[in-house]
Amino acid sequence: MIPGGKKIQNAGGFEIFLIADYQDQDIRNFALADALVLDWQQPDHTTALLKKIRSSFIESIYLLPVFIFNADGIVGDTERALSDGELSVVQEEPIVKVIRQVKKRREDFTPHETNSSENRILTKLFRYMYTRDKALSPEVDVMAHMGYEYPLIRLHYPAGESMEMLKILRRGTDNDFFQGTFVDKTHICPSCHSGHLNLREVCTQCASAHISSENLIHHFVCAYMGPEGDFMTKQGLVCPKCNRQLRHIGVDYDKPSVIYRCHDCRHEFQEPDITALCLNCKTLTPVENLKEIVLDKYVLTDLGRDAARTGIKVEGEEREFTIPGFVNFGTFLTFLRFEIERIKVSGKESQMGSVSLNLPARLRSNRQQFERVVLDISDFIRNNTDSSDILSFASDNTFFMIFPEKGDTAVATMLNDFRNSIEKLLVNTFENEPEWNLTAQFETLNADTEYTALINQVKTI
Amino acid sequence: MIEFWQWFFDFWLNVSPERIVRLFWYFFLLEVPRYLLFDLVVVILFMLKRLWNSSSYQAANSQLFVENPLISIIVPAKNEGKHIPKLVESLTEQTYQNYQLIIIDDGSDDNTPLICRKLEQEGKIDLFLRNEERGGKASAANLGLRFAKGKYIVHLDADTSFDRDAIEKILTPFYTDPDIGAVGGNVKVRNAKEAVIAGFQAVEYLQTITMGRMVASYLGIYKIVSGAFGAFRKDLLDRVGGWDIGPGLDGDITVKIRKMGYRIVFEPRSVSLTNVPTSIKKLTNQRFRWSRSLIRFRLRKHADIFVPDQNFQFSNFFSSLENLFYNVVLDALWFYYVIRLVVQNPDIIFLMIVMKMFLYGMSNFVQVILVCLMSERGRQEIKLLMYIPFMSIYDGYYLRIVRTVAYFREWLTSSSYNDAWNPSKSSVQAKEHRL
Ligand SMILES: [Zn+2]
Ligand SMILES: [Zn+2]
Ligand SMILES: [Zn+2]
Numbered sequence: 001m002i003p004g005g006k007k008i009q010n011a012g013g014f015e016i017f018l019i020a021d022y023q024d025q026d027i028r029n030f031a032l033a034d035a036l037v038l039d040w041q042q043p044d045h046t047t048a049l050l051k052k053i054r055s056s057f058i059e060s061i062y063l064l065p066v067f068i069f070n071a072d073g074i075v076g077d078t079e080r081a082l083s084d085g086e087l088s089v090v091q092e093e094p095i096v097k098v099i100r101q102v103k104k105r106r107e108d109f110t111p112h113e114t115n116s117s118e119n120r121i122l123t124k125l126f127r128y129m130y131t132r133d134k135a136l137s138p139e140v141d142v143m144a145h146m147g148y149e150y151p152l153i154r155l156h157y158p159a160g161e162s163m164e165m166l167k168i169l170r171r172g173t174d175n176d177f178f179q180g181t182f183v184d185k186t187h188i189c190p191s192c193h194s195g196h197l198n199l200r201e202v203c204t205q206c207a208s209a210h211i212s213s214e215n216l217i218h219h220f221v222c223a224y225m226g227p228e229g230d231f232m233t234k235q236g237l238v239c240p241k242c243n244r245q246l247r248h249i250g251v252d253y254d255k256p257s258v259i260y261r262c263h264d265c266r267h268e269f270q271e272p273d274i275t276a277l278c279l280n281c282k283t284l285t286p287v288e289n290l291k292e293i294v295l296d297k298y299v300l301t302d303l304g305r306d307a308a309r310t311g312i313k314v315e316g317e318e319r320e321f322t323i324p325g326f327v328n329f330g331t332f333l334t335f336l337r338f339e340i341e342r343i344k345v346s347g348k349e350s351q352m353g354s355v356s357l358n359l360p361a362r363l364r365s366n367r368q369q370f371e372r373v374v375l376d377i378s379d380f381i382r383n384n385t386d387s388s389d390i391l392s393f394a395s396d397n398t399f400f401m402i403f404p405e406k407g408d409t410a411v412a413t414m415l416n417d418f419r420n421s422i423e424k425l426l427v428n429t430f431e432n433e434p435e436w437n438l439t440a441q442f443e444t445l446n447a448d449t450e451y452t453a454l455i456n457q458v459k460t461i
Numbered sequence: 462m463i464e465f466w467q468w469f470f471d472f473w474l475n476v477s478p479e480r481i482v483r484l485f486w487y488f489f490l491l492e493v494p495r496y497l498l499f500d501l502v503v504v505i506l507f508m509l510k511r512l513w514n515s516s517s518y519q520a521a522n523s524q525l526f527v528e529n530p531l532i533s534i535i536v537p538a539k540n541e542g543k544h545i546p547k548l549v550e551s552l553t554e555q556t557y558q559n560y561q562l563i564i565i566d567d568g569s570d571d572n573t574p575l576i577c578r579k580l581e582q583e584g585k586i587d588l589f590l591r592n593e594e595r596g597g598k599a600s601a602a603n604l605g606l607r608f609a610k611g612k613y614i615v616h617l618d619a620d621t622s623f624d625r626d627a628i629e630k631i632l633t634p635f636y637t638d639p640d641i642g643a644v645g646g647n648v649k650v651r652n653a654k655e656a657v658i659a660g661f662q663a664v665e666y667l668q669t670i671t672m673g674r675m676v677a678s679y680l681g682i683y684k685i686v687s688g689a690f691g692a693f694r695k696d697l698l699d700r701v702g703g704w705d706i707g708p709g710l711d712g713d714i715t716v717k718i719r720k721m722g723y724r725i726v727f728e729p730r731s732v733s734l735t736n737v738p739t740s741i742k743k744l745t746n747q748r749f750r751w752s753r754s755l756i757r758f759r760l761r762k763h764a765d766i767f768v769p770d771q772n773f774q775f776s777n778f779f780s781s782l783e784n785l786f787y788n789v790v791l792d793a794l795w796f797y798y799v800i801r802l803v804v805q806n807p808d809i810i811f812l813m814i815v816m817k818m819f820l821y822g823m824s825n826f827v828q829v830i831l832v833c834l835m836s837e838r839g840r841q842e843i844k845l846l847m848y849i850p851f852m853s854i855y856d857g858y859y860l861r862i863v864r865t866v867a868y869f870r871e872w873l874t875s876s877s878y879n880d881a882w883n884p885s886k887s888s889v890q891a892k893e894h895r896l
Contacts, residue, residue: 204581204582216590216592216604218592218596218600218604220596220600220706220886220887220889220890221706221890221891221893221894222702222705222706223596223597223599223600223603223703223704223705223706223887224600224603224702224703225596225600225601225603225604225607226603226604226607227607230607240702241702241703242702250886252890254594254596254886256568256592256593256594256596257590257591257592257593259590259608268588268608269581269588269589270589270590270591271578
């Protein structure tokens with residue numbers, strides 16, 4: 001029994017509840033239900049509850065068949081994408097159909113454990129899509145940061161993290177779990193990734209939007225050519241060169257092009273630049289520098305359906321190694337925050353370095369070999385750093401290091417040595433696979449360093 | 462062969478000088494005085510005058526750089542994108558740098574707009590104006606003029622390139638005499654080595670442009686500031702409303718400026734190079750167009766020059782008359798001469814032709830030597846002497862026939878109004894208004 005829910009009787013004897021009262025709903029109560037019907041009388045509440053259900057990581061909750069009972073209101077694209085359908089009258093037939101299918105599909109699932117949050121999200125997404133034969137489509141959403149959303153996966157990413165969201169989808173296609181088909185393209189602000197852009201024609205010289213255009217007129221008989229304004233008189237259009245009246249376009253004159261004039265710098269030109277003003281962060285960007293996002297619709301491949309059944313195992317598995325002398329990434333971030341605070345007080349400078357392996361998934365699939373390589377590299381790094389340096393390895397990819405007050409030049413040299421040695425090691429290990437792209441970089445930590453900004457940056461390495 | 466030459470020399474050595482003159486009266490009476498003796502005298506006078514005025518020329522040159530006026534270089538172009546980067550480069554090398562470059566694309570249907578927009582973005586072209594639909598060369602030039610901000614307008618063809626000091630040299634004359642309204646630049650052939658026909662044109666350009674215009678300029682009857690390279694006072698162009706529908710718009714605007722009482726001069730030291738047609742077919746088409754415009758503009762549009770009213774100026778009258786006389790009247794006379802010759806002296810016609818090649822060769826030889834002596838690149842141009850023996854075929858027969866055919870066609874049918882050189886929308890109007 002669900003508080004505030006009304007059981008709907010049905011021939012199959014399923015536990016189907018109609019929820020009209022959203023007060024104090026606890027989604028944990030839904031785990032034993034077979035399906036829910038949410039009343040669309042209070043759309044905001046319906047939406048909130050729907051999102052709560054779908055963002056759970058508990059299988060019996062996020063896979064729950066949920067319908068929207070909608071007598072008159074209009075259901076949004078997001079709600080439609082998150083639910084199993086709209087009902088204008090409460091009928092048992094469509095509900096039971098979904099319940100049966102979901103139950104049947106769930107029988108294929110084997111338990112799945114992972115400590116990689118990416119893999120958890122992907123597995124969950126695959127299972128949802130698998131039980132429903134549903135595609136993951138981009139939906140237009142004016143409230144969304146990008147203007148488009150993948151509602152189901154967005155639940156796990158805050159508004160500003162669209163790139164991370166798209167990255168995980170790309171991982172799905174890169175590993176052949178998904179097949180993407182083109183739906184649309186959008187352009188977003190390169191600095192904040194917002195899709196709310198104001199595109200305007202601007203002066204090619206001073207970038208002012210305060211420009212206006214005027215037609216150019218060609219008077220055939222005398223070959224005079226100039227802006228329409230040259231011809232404007234009280235008597236209509238009169239040629240300033242030959243004083244004849246312009247009567248008939250195409251016969252005695254035409255308008256072969258236009259001219260733009262900038263009211264700020266007086267520049268004249270024919271093809272204005274187009275720049276985008278980001279309505280979110282106010283950045284101005286020439287359209288050609290906007291970030292282009294391809295919005296695909298994703299369906300599961302055979303491999304994707306396999307991954308749904310068993311969960312994502314090896315590929316890209318983010319297992320936390322226990323590497324001697326290395327702290328886990330969470331601890332590392334704590335150290336990093338302490339170090340920044342310490343620096344602020346002392347007025348000194350420290351460095352944070354990183355070396356990313358960027359190995360393709362293929363080279364990580366032999367787990368044993370991969371872990372051995374990582375351990376070799378870790379040994380090397382530990383032996384060549386001081387005991388006061390903080391070391392970590394994250395995301396199967398990147399070594400992070402904090403070097404308290406070591407000095408930029410020393411760190412630069414050191415990272416360069418690391419890179420060279422690691423490269424040799426990789427060449428030896430993956431002889432015929434020259435397909436990596438090793439990067440090493442460092443950040444100077446000083447009084448001006450913003451912890452949150454740095455963390456965001458670190459997460460994208 | 463030897464027999465022929467024996468006959469040739471026997472005949473010409475034994476014939477009386479009087480008979481030679483009678484046989485070649487056309488050459489001796491009309492062409493030697495006009496194109497050789499006269500040129501010789503005038504060129505010497507021209508050089509003396511230049512020497513005499515050299516200090517005031519220097520002063521004018523300094524004055525130009527003191528004032529350093531903004532000038533506008535306007536270049537109407539259709540499908541000439543490939544030439545534009547070279548043109549831009551040749552301009553950045555100029556000793557005179559205070560210019561605004563305006564390129565007007567008259568309805569190109571190739572990649573010209575792409576090339577030019579990029580150069581505009583890079584700041585190498587100050588203003589690129591494009592008509593999606595072609596309006597004709599005059600309207601393109603007028604559009605450029607409308608947006609030009611310079612005190613002087615330098616009008617160029619896109620396939621022209623320039624000596625480093627060409628812009629400086631074409632502007633300097635304006636500072637020697639306030640009555641100068643336009644200055645013609647020298648145009649020479651860049652691709653003389655590409656084809657024999659181009660070599661002939663290189664010689665022809667030296668004779669008719671470098672030499673011919675120098676003489677005309679000295680006499681005050683210089684009449685065409687060539688569109689390929691000419692400089693104008695912007696205020697005067699504005700007063701005449703810019704260019705009228707072509708073909709022949711170069712000559713037309715020059716006449717208009719002359720009619721306002723301004724002097725037009727030629728500056729042989731301001732040198733540009735252009736590519737000439739390398740096939741007979743293209744050359745013939747080009748010349749048809751040039752010749753037709755002579756009839757259209759001298760005889761139809763500016764016929765008032767021959768009418769002694771209050772606007773009458775002797776120099777304009779003489780300028781047009783000379784032009785007509787030497788091109789139209791003499792051509793007709795030449796046919797009369799040739800036909801008479803064939804009828805009266807059929808036996809020696811072949812001897813005549815060879816002799817004529819010799820006489821023309823001598824005359825051309827002297828003329829080209831003279832040009833090379835004055836030229837800044839005389840050492841290269843002297844090589845063109847190898848074309849001299851055959852110039853009479855190019856000049857005396859080929860060009861004359863093309864010219865005459867064109868005159869007659871224009872006279873009888875006004876064919877220039879149907880020339881594809883103008884878009885039909887303009888031609889229809891031009892014909893209707895008898896322009
Ligand atoms: Zn932004
Ligand atoms: Zn501006
Ligand atoms: Zn007009």
